[in-house]
Structure formats: structure tokens, C-alpha cells
Amino acid sequence: MKKHNTLRLGTLSFLFAIVVFVVLVITMMIIAFVIFALFRLGILTRIEQPNILLPVAVLALSSILIGTVISIIVGRRPMKQIDEFIKALNSLANGHFETRIDAGKNGVAKELIDSFNTLASELQNTEMLRSDFVDNFSHEFKTPIVSIRGFAKLLKRQDLSDERRSEYIDIIIDESSRLAELSTNVLNLAKIENQNILTDVKPVNISEQIRTCILLLEKKWINKDLYVGADFGEFVCPANEELLKQVWINILDNAVKYADKRGLIEVTIRQDQNTLYVSIKNTGSEISAEMQKRIFDKFYQGDTSHSSEGTGIGLAISKKIVDLHNGAIRVSSGLNYVVFTIELPLA
Ligand SMILES: Nc1ncnc2c1ncn2[C@@H]1O[C@H](COP(=O)(O)OP(=O)(O)OP(=O)(O)O)[C@@H](O)[C@H]1O
Ligand SMILES: [Mg+2]
Known part of the structure; x- marks a missing residue:
């Protein structure tokens, strides 16, 4: 493999040198022709030379020689980078998504390398x-x-x-x-x-919706002997009723699932001038800062042993729905508690 790569690097350098060589030959030929023509036409006559062809030929040949040697030396570095790039692309294409290129200090190449590395980490x-x-x-x-x-x-x-x-x-x-x-x-x-616009937006009684969802999950929280506190007034907010209901079900279902036995779930709602805030808190083990960054990702589950039910899409769906409402969803957690706060714009 290494031999193969060295061979390819050699071929690339050689091709680059040939291109430079041809360009130089053409340039020199043009220069030689122009000088020769100028002499023939009598425009350049001041240089006293018995044979003008000789210095022109020497100049042309030495330029070609020097130019080719320099281009071989200079060409090796960019060719090496291109070769590294091709190697990295091949490795990525073969499924080695951990491939990264060491970003040097080169301007254009650095940008290219940064883009490659971003692409690789996304993949x-x-x-x-x-x-x-x-x-x-x-x-x-x-x-x-x-x-x-x-x-x-x-x-x-x-x-x-x-x-x-x-x-x-x-x-x-x-x-x-x-x-x-x-x-x-x-x-x-x-x-x-695949949805980018929110449809069927109408004033929704959020308090009523949350109470219904709590009742829907009654069997689950009674089985775990949980206390559910839902003591709030009436709050209305423009939303897509059906979609928003999924958010409450997902967050409440998580609260029930991850609360400790005989634990506590508490829902609070408040609003200021522009925003409605719904907080759903449960007692239970803390979500680490590292995990907090990933829980809204599709298919992410904190527990990789599959001992708890689910596929890790509840929060991804909820986040997408809240985003469609131009709202925000946040998690905070400390010793023995987890709180999810959903913010929804009131207009
Ligand atoms: N209230 C919570 N307390 C502790 N951890 C939580 C809580 N809510 C979510 N998590 C963590 O976030 C992860 C992702 O939650 P999400 O709702 O997306 O998936 P899930 O509940 O595992 O499965 P699904 O919702 O698809 O049934 C969970 O696996 C869990 O580790
Ligand atoms: Mg869930």
C-alpha cells in the first residue's frame, strides 16, 4: 500500500513537472522567436553579436532546465498535500469516518482541510x-x-x-x-x-392539554407510586394542538419513566409578556452535562443497555415540534432532579 502511494505521489509530481516543462518550452520558444524577429526586422540592432541564435538558444535552454528543476522541487509540496487529500478521501469513502487531515498553516489548503474534517466528523x-x-x-x-x-x-x-x-x-x-x-x-x-412550516395554528388551552396528558399516563405513574403535582391556572397559547400534545406526552412519559419509585413529578406554568413557560420536573438521577448535550439527538438514549423502553426519539420529536413553534426547549438537572422547560411565544 505504501509503495503504491509513493508511486502515485511520484506520478503526480512527474505530471506536474511535465506541465511546467511544456509551458516553459512554449514561453521560451515565443521569446526566442520574438527576439529573432526583432533582429531580422532591424528593430534590435544595437547588440553587436556575430550570431544572435546562439545566445537566444542558450537563454532558452538554460531557462527550460532551471525552470524544470525548480518546478520539480517546488511541485513536491502541493502534490504531497493533494496526495494526502486523495488518500483521506479514499479512506472516508471506505467507511473510515474517523479519518482526519492534520490542518497545517496553509491558507487555502487549510480551509479545504477544515471543510474535509468537518464533513468527516458529521459523517x-x-x-x-x-x-x-x-x-x-x-x-x-x-x-x-x-x-x-x-x-x-x-x-x-x-x-x-x-x-x-x-x-x-x-x-x-x-x-x-x-x-x-x-x-x-x-x-x-x-x-x-420533513415539515418546515407550522399549520393549523389556533389558540390552545395548554393547561387543559397537559392535564389530559397526565391522565393519559395515569396507569404508568400509579404503577410507580408517583405523586404528580399539576396545580396551575388556565393558560392559552397559539399552537398546533395535535403536535404540541406530543411534546407534553413525550416529556411527561420521560418524567414518569426516569423518576425514582415513589418520586415526584411537578408541572408548573407561568407566562410573561411574550412567552409561556412550562416546566416539568421529576425527581430521579441527574443528567450529566455531557448527556444534556446529546439527549435531543435522534436515537440517543442515556442507557445503552436497553434496560429501559424506548428508541430515543421522544425528545428529538419534541424539540423539532417546539422549534416549529419558534419556541425553545431546555433541560437542567442537579442532584436528584431533572427539569425540562418549554418556552412558547404568545404571539
Ligand atoms: N426526565 C428524565 N430524567 C432522566 N433522563 C432523561 C429524562 N428525559 C430524558 N432522559 C434521557 O434522555 C434520553 C433521550 O430521551 P428520549 O425521550 O428522546 O428517548 P427515550 O425516552 O429513551 O425513548 P422514547 O422517547 O423514544 O421512548 C433518555 O434515554 C434518557 O437517558
Ligand atoms: Mg422518551
């Missing part, structure tokens, strides 16, 4: 997200399918008591709902990703 991030997605996705999809198949097989047995039969049917219903929820989330993400 590396996308690749990481893609592989995270495949890992999570195959796990999340496979688990309910395997359990549905298992319990459906068990249902075929004749000796099953009615109680067992109904228990297995309940499991199948739960697992298929999980599958449906998962597919809906992925489809929602794909849909929202």
Missing part, C-alpha cells in the same frame, strides 16, 4: 446515530414480537385455565400496543422531520 456522528438506531430498533422491535409469538403458541394449548388464557391475551394486547406505539413514533419523526 461519523450520523454513522454513530445510525448504528445506535439499528441497535435500539432491532431490540425494541424484536422483544415484543418474540413475546407475542411465544404467548400465541402457549394459547394453542388445550389444558390452559381460563385465567391463564386471559393473562396471555392481555400480554399479547400490551405488547402489540407497544409495537404500534413504536411504529407511530418512528413515522411521526419521519413526518415531522
